[in-house]
Amino acid sequence: MKINDNFLKIESSYLFSTVAKKQRAYQAAHPEADVIRLSIGDVTRPLAPAxxxxxxxxxxxxxxxxxxxxxxxxxxxxxxxxxxxxxxxxxxxxxxxxxxxxxxxxxxxxxxxxxxxxxxxxxxxxxxxxxxxxxxxxxxxxxxxxxxxxxxxxxxxxxxxxxxxxxxxxxxxxxxxxxxxxxxxxxxxxxxxxxxxxxxxxxxxxxxxxxxxxxxxxxxxxxxxxxxxxxxxxxxxxxxxxxxxxxxxxxxxxxxxxxxxxxxxxxxxxxxxxxxxxxxxxxxxxxxxxxxxxxxxxxxxEEGKKQIKETLAYYQNNAKIIFEGLKDAGFECYGGVNSPYVWLRVPQGYTSWEFFDELLEKCQVVGTPGSGFGPAGEGYFRLTAFGSTEKTIEAIERIKSVYKK
Amino acid sequence: MKINDNFLKIESSYLFSTVAKKQRAYQAAHPEADVIRLSIGDVTRPLAPAxxxxxxxxxxxxxxxxxxxxxxxxxxxxxxxxxxxxxxxxxxxxxxxxxxxxxxxxxxxxxxxxxxxxxxxxxxxxxxxxxxxxxxxxxxxxxxxxxxxxxxxxxxxxxxxxxxxxxxxxxxxxxxxxxxxxxxxxxxxxxxxxxxxxxxxxxxxxxxxxxxxxxxxxxxxxxxxxxxxxxxxxxxxxxxxxxxxxxxxxxxxxxxxxxxxxxxxxxxxxxxxxxxxxxxxxxxxxxxxxxxxxxxxxxxxEEGKKQIKETLAYYQNNAKIIFEGLKDAGFECYGGVNSPYVWLRVPQGYTSWEFFDELLEKCQVVGTPGSGFGPAGEGYFRLTAFGSTEKTIEAIERIKSVYKK
Missing domain, CATH: 3.40.640.10 (Type I PLP-dependent aspartate aminotransferase-like (Major domain))
Structure with missing residues (x-):
């Protein structure tokens, strides 16, 4: 029985598992820290009543x-x-x-x-x-x-x-x-x-x-x-x-x-x-x-359409909070308007992962390093709008307090 | 763009669609007929309350x-x-x-x-x-x-x-x-x-x-x-x-x-x-x-196990009715004990499809021709135990009345 050798070419990318591991390690070292996750592209609002x-x-x-x-x-x-x-x-x-x-x-x-x-x-x-x-x-x-x-x-x-x-x-x-x-x-x-x-x-x-x-x-x-x-x-x-x-x-x-x-x-x-x-x-x-x-x-x-529109508006508002907050803090950022994702340029001199580490250390905010999505993503970083508005505002305030010049 | 040529090798087998087409044609020609389907391997009992x-x-x-x-x-x-x-x-x-x-x-x-x-x-x-x-x-x-x-x-x-x-x-x-x-x-x-x-x-x-x-x-x-x-x-x-x-x-x-x-x-x-x-x-x-x-x-x-056992017993009883009824009618038949399927040898001189046609015509019962499952299935026929017990009994009575010597 011969296996499909092509499977051996794939190294586990470890992107999200590395993200999770680093987060866990930080949390273990700082049990009191309120870490906010704006990393994963998963929704958090309940399903529509319809x-x-x-x-x-x-x-x-x-x-x-x-x-x-x-x-x-x-x-x-x-x-x-x-x-x-x-x-x-x-x-x-x-x-x-x-x-x-x-x-x-x-x-x-x-x-x-x-x-x-x-x-x-x-x-x-x-x-x-x-x-x-x-x-x-x-x-x-x-x-x-x-x-x-x-x-x-x-x-x-x-x-x-x-x-x-x-x-x-x-x-x-x-x-x-x-x-x-x-x-x-x-x-x-x-x-x-x-x-x-x-x-x-x-x-x-x-x-x-x-x-x-x-x-x-x-x-x-x-x-x-x-x-x-x-x-x-x-x-x-x-x-x-x-x-x-x-x-x-x-x-x-x-x-x-x-x-x-x-x-x-x-x-x-x-x-x-x-x-x-x-x-x-x-x-x-x-x-x-x-x-x-x-x-x-x-x-x-009809009710279903109305209800999902409300939930989308909730996430869109989060995206706006992230986008405008980051801009205000001096970041070059993209997306966030027709998308739940905000894509930002990490500060000069940082790799995507170095910025990840610093953001976790200084702001207790978890995002996703751009380089995890491909070589040309190096130097970028992704934040998502799928969290709660309260936590999103809190995360952006922390980022501003550290990075705003 | 090159397609995967292997897909072109497959002829649609048409097994279950031919079965359904023949059934529809018969029903259209005989609107009064009460056709009983013991052909498809799909369940009919509701889900367990648990x-x-x-x-x-x-x-x-x-x-x-x-x-x-x-x-x-x-x-x-x-x-x-x-x-x-x-x-x-x-x-x-x-x-x-x-x-x-x-x-x-x-x-x-x-x-x-x-x-x-x-x-x-x-x-x-x-x-x-x-x-x-x-x-x-x-x-x-x-x-x-x-x-x-x-x-x-x-x-x-x-x-x-x-x-x-x-x-x-x-x-x-x-x-x-x-x-x-x-x-x-x-x-x-x-x-x-x-x-x-x-x-x-x-x-x-x-x-x-x-x-x-x-x-x-x-x-x-x-x-x-x-x-x-x-x-x-x-x-x-x-x-x-x-x-x-x-x-x-x-x-x-x-x-x-x-x-x-x-x-x-x-x-x-x-x-x-x-x-x-x-x-x-x-x-x-x-x-x-x-x-x-x-x-x-x-x-x-615990309740779930008990409830699904009852449903399995219902189908197992149907299988027994089919198996014993067919044997009584003089058919050589297999399966039906540890399985919801009864596999029978069609009468001498018939192909699987010829028997299908005759069973539909004479008994208004639909089964599945064995040849549809591969060349060595020729000369065999499949009946399933997934119908209602009432209809299963009725189908077997009809088969007996036609084929029992």
Whole structure:
């Protein structure tokens, strides 16, 4: 029995476990310290009442023979696919068919599993810094090549996103087969305008590349003219798959539900990708819990929409507090407007990890070092808006008291 | 962008969709007919009250800031891993560590995804007939070779299971790298004794093969001396991964929860498979819904155990009705004792599909043709015990009235 050797190439990144370990060590040495965590991208507000009601109802249905539900449809019940189609596409002027939407147990699963339908021989382009799952899943699949002394993989096309290009990647000089884009971006919090996305769609169409568009954070977009879906761009249905999540939209991180859109007109070498993904999901996946599907449906009800908007406003207010507080303290910072993430430049002379250590030591605030998201993240730092407002204000006051000149 | 060409090799098997289509056509032509479905392996009894209570409680926790849960641990909360470890292993005298158990959204996902950690170059051995996911996922991964005129794949080692070998596969003459075993078997309903499993474990250890042991139906085992877990066999922790499901154990088909055991001492080429699967799941999966995990925990409570036992007894009684009724009608039949499936030989001169058509026409009973599970299933037929007892009795009476000599 031969193992998949590609797995041996991945070193555990240890990003979040190192963050947690350092925090624990500090707390152990300073038991009295009130450490505030603005590091992890996990939500903290309870689920919307409409979602809770829908789940209680669904649980009761499972208790009764007449209303019990067995195996769910592999791609989702009609009620949720129709709610997604209407609210996320039709009502926004985008024409997506119901059988182009595939409900799943979350964007992370889809983001990793989507690679099953592509050849190992494809060359992928990935933003740097970015959500580590894109690169890790391609290493596992055998598309990465080898790692050089700077931590870069030989067969990956990197697209650096730094202050110098306003965190919007340039078109790569070498043409990739698959391009991962994530807007609003994790970790930088930056967005792409319609014009910027159009440039990518045109490029992909011209070069017959596939775009994997991760819009897990679309619900944080508040500014006019910023696309929430890649399909707002003409031609995108011929070159792009869209990955969506309810995790940040409705606080569903503990619920596990998202969806992926694979348009039928998306064809490569004369083969439509839609039936390939349908076959992958029907064979290696068995649908989402009925109760979770009813929960997701409730997000799209009138009360549900109102309630999740309130929770989003809560986090958006935290993001504003962080962004403005840091600016006031003299930091160069980005994101935070259409995103729950604020991305800041660490003070001159510090690495990301050195700043992490100092922030923990001097302010008892935990963030995430930018270098953990890729080599080009070095010198940056991420803070998240998912904490409580009270703690967020307290953290920013502490940072100001130490760093404000 | 190059697609994964292996996907093009799979013809849609159409097994269950052809079954459904034929049923619909018959119903349309005979609107008055009371068609009874004993075809699909999906449960119909409501969830246990203990499970329902646990879910209502967990839903309420998600409604409150103090008890809200975000991202679940990737491999499962301690409370469910400990319940599994104690009840399914320790209490049965099997030593499995908590971090050898990986909770998931179901055995179908694990069964397909486990292939990620193996090289494409492995040669796999598969029982014939069997659950189609084993072969389909290996075709997708590129391990199948090409299909010949008899419907057999050139690179797959087939292990026929027919009445001639009492549906227990013989050791293959060519040594496989990976061996899929499923007991109690789907579709034949037959089990393996401790001695038979020991033969496989010894063979795998001798040849350094890996056994993937699917025990999704273990809760149906009622006879003494029939293993519920491969780890009841000495040495199995050095050669076997076990796949488990709550779907049939506790009627969880609509809930999506199962688990996989990867012992740490399971090593190939000096690499332990446990950290490879841990890495796969941490990268391409994000855990199971908190509510579902609490539901699974409730199965192991005292009331939960009692309640699911009652439901299993209900299905077991149906299986007995089918098995004895068919025998009385003169059919040669198998399974049905430690399994919800009864596997019968179709009358001489019929193919599986011809018998399907006649049974639908003459008895208005729908079953599943054995040939749909693989070439060696030709001439056999599967009936399931997951219907209501009333309908099951009625179906068997109809069959008797037509076929009993």
């Amino acid at each position: 979602v809770i009601d829908a789940m209680h109802k669904a649980v009761d249905e499972m208790a009764c023979e007449a209303t019990f539900r067995g195996y769910p449809p592999e791609y989702g019940y009609d009620f949720i696919l129709e709610a997604i189609q209407k609210n996320d596409y039709t009502d926004r002027g985008i024409d997506i068919a119901k059988d182009e939407i595939f409900l799943s147990d979350g964007a992370k699963s889809d983001c990793g599993n989507i690679g099953d339908i592509f050849s190992v021989d494809n060359k992928v382009a990935i933003c740097d810094p970015v959500y580590p799952v894109y690169i890790d899943t391609n290493i596992m699949a055998g598309r990465s090549g080898d790692k050089d002394e700077n931590g870069l993989w030989s067969n990956i096309i990197y697209m650096p996103c730094t202050a110098e290009n306003n965190f919007t990647p340039d078109l790569p000089s070498e043409v990739p087969d698959v391009i991962y884009l994530c807007f609003p971006n994790n970790p930088t919090g930056m967005v792409a305008t319609k014009e910027q996305l159009k440039k990518w769609v045109d490029y992909a169409l011209e070069h017959k590349s596939l775009i994997l568009f991760d819009s897990a954070y679309e619900s944080f977009v508040v500014e006019e003219g910023i696309p929430k879906s890649i399909y707002e761009i003409e031609g995108a249905k011929k070159c792009a798959i869209e990955l969506r999540s309810f995790s940040k939209t409705a606080g569903f991180t503990g619920m596990r539900c998202g969806y992926t859109v694979v348009p039928k007109e998306l064809e490569f070498e004369g083969t439509s990708l839609n039936p390939l993904w349908a076959r992958r999901q029907a064979t290696k996946f068995n649908g989402v819990s009925y109760i979770t599907q009813r929960a997701a449906e409730a997000i799209y009800s | 499970v329902i209570d646990a879910m209502h409680k967990a839903v309420d926790e998600m409604a409150c800031e103090a008890t809200f849960r975000g991202y679940p641990p990737e491999y499962g909360y301690d409370f469910i891993l400990e319940a599994i470890q104690k009840n399914d292993y320790t209490d049965r005298g099997i030593d499995i560590a908590k971090d050898e158990i990986f909770l998931s959204d179901g055995a179908k996902s694990d069964c397909g995804n486990i292939g990620d950690i193996f090289s494409v170059d492995n040669k796999v051995a598969i029982c014939d007939p069997v659950y189609p996911v084993y072969i389909d996922t290996n075709i997708m991964a590129g391990r199948s070779g090409d299909k010949d005129e008899n419907g057999l794949w050139s690179n797959i080692i087939y292990m026929p299971c027919t009445a001639e070998n009492n549906f227990t596969p013989d050791l293959p003459s060519e040594v496989p790298d990976v061996i899929y075993l499923c007991f109690p078997n789907n579709p034949t309903g037959m089990v393996a004794t401790k001695e038979q499993l020991k033969k496989w474990v010894d063979y795998a250890l001798e040849h350094k093969s890996l056994i993937l042991f699917d025990s999704a139906y273990e809760s149906f085992v009622v006879e003494e001396g029939i293993p519920k877990s491969i780890y009841e066999i000495e040495g199995a922790k050095k050669c076997a991964i076990e796949l488990r499901s709550f779907s049939k154990t506790a009627g969880f088909t609509g809930m999506r929860c199962g688990y996989t055991v990867v012992p740490k001492e399971l090593e190939f080429e000096g690499t332990s498979l446990n950290p490879l699967w841990a890495r796969r799941q941490a990268t391409k999966f994000n855990g199971v819904s908190y509510i579902t995990q609490r539901a699974a925990e409730a199965i192991y409570s």
